Each structure stands twice: as structure tokens, then as C-alpha cells.
Amino acid sequence: IVLEHYQSLGHQVVAFLPEYYVDAEAVNKARIESRRRRAKGHEVRVPDDIQLLWDLVKKKLLVVTPPQDYDDSYAIAHARRNDGCIVTNDLYRDYLEKQSGELKKEAKSWVKTHNISFAFVGD
Numbered sequence: 001i002v003l004e005h006y007q008s009l010g011h012q013v014v015a016f017l018p019e020y021y022v023d024a025e026a027v028n029k030a031r032i033e034s035r036r037r038r039a040k041g042h043e044v045r046v047p048d049d050i051q052l053l054w055d056l057v058k059k060k061l062l063v064v065t066p067p068q069d070y071d072d073s074y075a076i077a078h079a080r081r082n083d084g085c086i087v088t089n090d091l092y093r094d095y096l097e098k099q100s101g102e103l104k105k106e107a108k109s110w111v112k113t114h115n116i117s118f119a120f121v122g123d
Contacts, residue, residue, distance in 0.1 A: 016075045
């Protein structure tokens, strides 16, 4: 929905997602874990349609990041290199904590001015 919205406005878009979200075996394990954790009142995010995600990869609208890497760093680096914005509700506190001194101040300002938060209503 978000990709389509910003494309319809004429923007170039790309999403970043850790590899384990498109790995069928990992997703199946997560679904089993999700059922167990949901019974205890916890939520586990599991993709509904892995094939759709792979279709987005083929269209170069989704970049799969290595599972051990910090995927936020890919989105931030891409947006900074391309003078872009990031559609996210993540405040990137962990990214900001890794910065120090003047870099931290600049990074905090960049995150504040280049993040677009969102909410889905009635879809």
C-alpha cells in the first residue's frame, strides 16, 4: 500500500527487509512460534505472502538485507545517499545511540526531518 501510494505521487521507492522474512523455512518456523506466543499474549510478525515479497525483489522495489545485519542501516544509508525520506514508525533510537558527538546531533536532526510516520485506517 505504501509503495503504491508514493509511486502514484511520482516518487522512486524502495523497501528494505531482512532476508529471514522471505525465507520460506524461517517464515514457517515463525508461524509456529507465532501461534505459541499469541496464546501467551505476545505478537510475532510473520509475512502473509512470501511470493509477493519476491515479486517486489524482482521489480527492484524491495532490497533483502543479510539476516545478521542491522537492516535499518541500509534504509538510512540509501535515503541519505539519495536525499530521500524513510516511511517508518521507527524512531531509530538504536541508530542514534551508536552515534557520538557532533555526528549524533546531525544524525538526530536528519532522522527527525527525513522520517515519515504512518497509520493504516480502515483498510
